[in-house]
Amino acid sequence: xxxxxxxxxxxxxxxxxxxxxxxxxxxxxxxxxxxxxxxxxxxxxxxxxxxxxxxxxxxxxxxxxxxxxxxxxxxxxxxxxxxxxxxxxxxxxxxxxxxxxxxxxxxxxxxxxxxxxxxxxxxxxxxxxxxxxxxxxxxxxxxxxxxxxxxxxxxxxxxxxxxxxxxxxxxxxxxxxxxxxxxxxxxxxxxxxxxxxxxxxxxxxxxxxxxxxxxxxxxxxxxxxxxxxxxxxxxxxxxxxxxxxxxxxxxxxxxxxxxxxxxxxxxxxxxxxxxxxxxxxxxxxxxxxxxxxxxxxxxxxxxxxxxxxxxxxxxxxxxxxxxxxxxxxxxxxxxxxxxxxxxxxxxxxxxxxxxxxxxxxxxxxxxxxxxxxxxxxxxxxxxxxxxxxxxxxxxxxxxxxxxxxxx
Numbered sequence: 001x002x003x004x005x006x007x008x009x010x011x012x013x014x015x016x017x018x019x020x021x022x023x024x025x026x027x028x029x030x031x032x033x034x035x036x037x038x039x040x041x042x043x044x045x046x047x048x049x050x051x052x053x054x055x056x057x058x059x060x061x062x063x064x065x066x067x068x069x070x071x072x073x074x075x076x077x078x079x080x081x082x083x084x085x086x087x088x089x090x091x092x093x094x095x096x097x098x099x100x101x102x103x104x105x106x107x108x109x110x111x112x113x114x115x116x117x118x119x120x121x122x123x124x125x126x127x128x129x130x131x132x133x134x135x136x137x138x139x140x141x142x143x144x145x146x147x148x149x150x151x152x153x154x155x156x157x158x159x160x161x162x163x164x165x166x167x168x169x170x171x172x173x174x175x176x177x178x179x180x181x182x183x184x185x186x187x188x189x190x191x192x193x194x195x196x197x198x199x200x201x202x203x204x205x206x207x208x209x210x211x212x213x214x215x216x217x218x219x220x221x222x223x224x225x226x227x228x229x230x231x232x233x234x235x236x237x238x239x240x241x242x243x244x245x246x247x248x249x250x251x252x253x254x255x256x257x258x259x260x261x262x263x264x265x266x267x268x269x270x271x272x273x274x275x276x277x278x279x280x281x282x283x284x285x286x287x288x289x290x291x292x293x294x295x296x297x298x299x300x301x302x303x304x305x306x307x308x309x310x311x312x313x314x315x316x317x318x319x320x321x322x323x324x325x326x327x328x329x330x331x332x333x334x335x336x337x338x339x340x341x342x343x344x345x346x347x348x349x350x351x352x353x354x355x356x357x358x359x360x361x362x363x364x365x366x367x368x369x370x371x372x373x374x375x376x377x378x379x380x381x382x383x384x385x386x387x388x389x390x391x392x393x394x395x396x397x398x399x400x401x402x403x404x405x406x407x
């Protein structure tokens with residue numbers, strides 16, 4: 001049988017990070033690919049208590065269909081946390097529970113994007129967001145970024161030149177993959193431009209509560225007065241990713257479109273998973289748990305930064321993030337991260353090359369290292385192996401490349 005796939009199916013691409021996760025299942029591979037909370041921090045005992053309570057008190061409800069919008073108890077708990085922790089004051093009725101925040105990104109394509117529409121994003125940006133939105137066949141327009149976030153003046157220049165601008169996608173806190181956090185000034189500038197152009201902003205915020213040091217910056221949604229910000233987050237990074245429970249909030253007319261789109265995708269997010277999270281929140285102190293995750297992730301960041309400085313010195317450039325899960329690394333000009341990956345795999349260490357995080361490719365000398373998934377001793381060993389691979393690639397290059405790699 002020869003299947004006749006759709007044109008869109010023919011354009012689907014495997015996620016490089018997901019492929020690396022498969023590889024990481026091999027115990028001999030040290031993978032810096034997965035941005036996930038440390039295994040040691042997963043609240044297994046607490047969730048065991050919570051699931052017993054859910055089945056004892058909500059057994060039929062937990063195992064039956066639910067509303068598309070999500071369980072009211074969970075939405076009420078999320079609304080309270082958003083108000084208290086993020087300064088976003090919205091009612092529970094303005095929330096949609098999603099199957100991870102990844103579903104929110106997929107629904108964004110359904111709600112906003114037609115073939116050929118312009119989607120604006122940071123350069124670089126989250127690989128899985130690109131993969132989700134690609135199914136709607138947009139034109140991605142990359143906007144340069146610096147350590148304060150997206151350069152909004154460059155965004156406005158590109159908005160003025162674009163045909164059919166539809167949505168701006170941003171990750172303002174401990175961005176995946178760069179680790180940078182937007183300044184307050186850039187957030188306000190973005191809101192001003194979006195308001196003048198009447199273009200929605202998708203604020204993807206899975207990492208905001210994973211700050212290690214410094215002062216928190218208000219979310220873009222908390223500053224929004226025009227109703228143009230669609231805010232998305234998830235329990236994947238602060239509780240556990242396996243439950244696949246996320247959420248989004250938006251102005252009523254926009255939220256309604258997301259609800260209708262979700263009805264056509266999965267009817268609703270797992271009722272059992274929703275009630276499990278809601279019960280966990282009612283029984284246990286999630287802030288204390290998040291503090292444990294922060295502490296462990298900071299320890300692992302420090303181990304990775306220290307190992308890179310010790311093993312490679314100034315041969316690579318990286319700026320330690322103040323939170324989140326990722327370290328962005330720039331190799332010397334002319335060195336390919338994909339070539340380095342091939343060498344690294346021979347040393348049983350893996351990472352995603354950076355060019356995959358640029359909507360339109362390029363930047364072959366960059367890579368992302370996730371530090372949250374390995375304990376410090378394994379990080380140090382992985383970086384030692386990575387440095388060996390680096391030296392192999394450098395030594396195999398011509399004299400000019402070797403000079404650049406040691407400059």
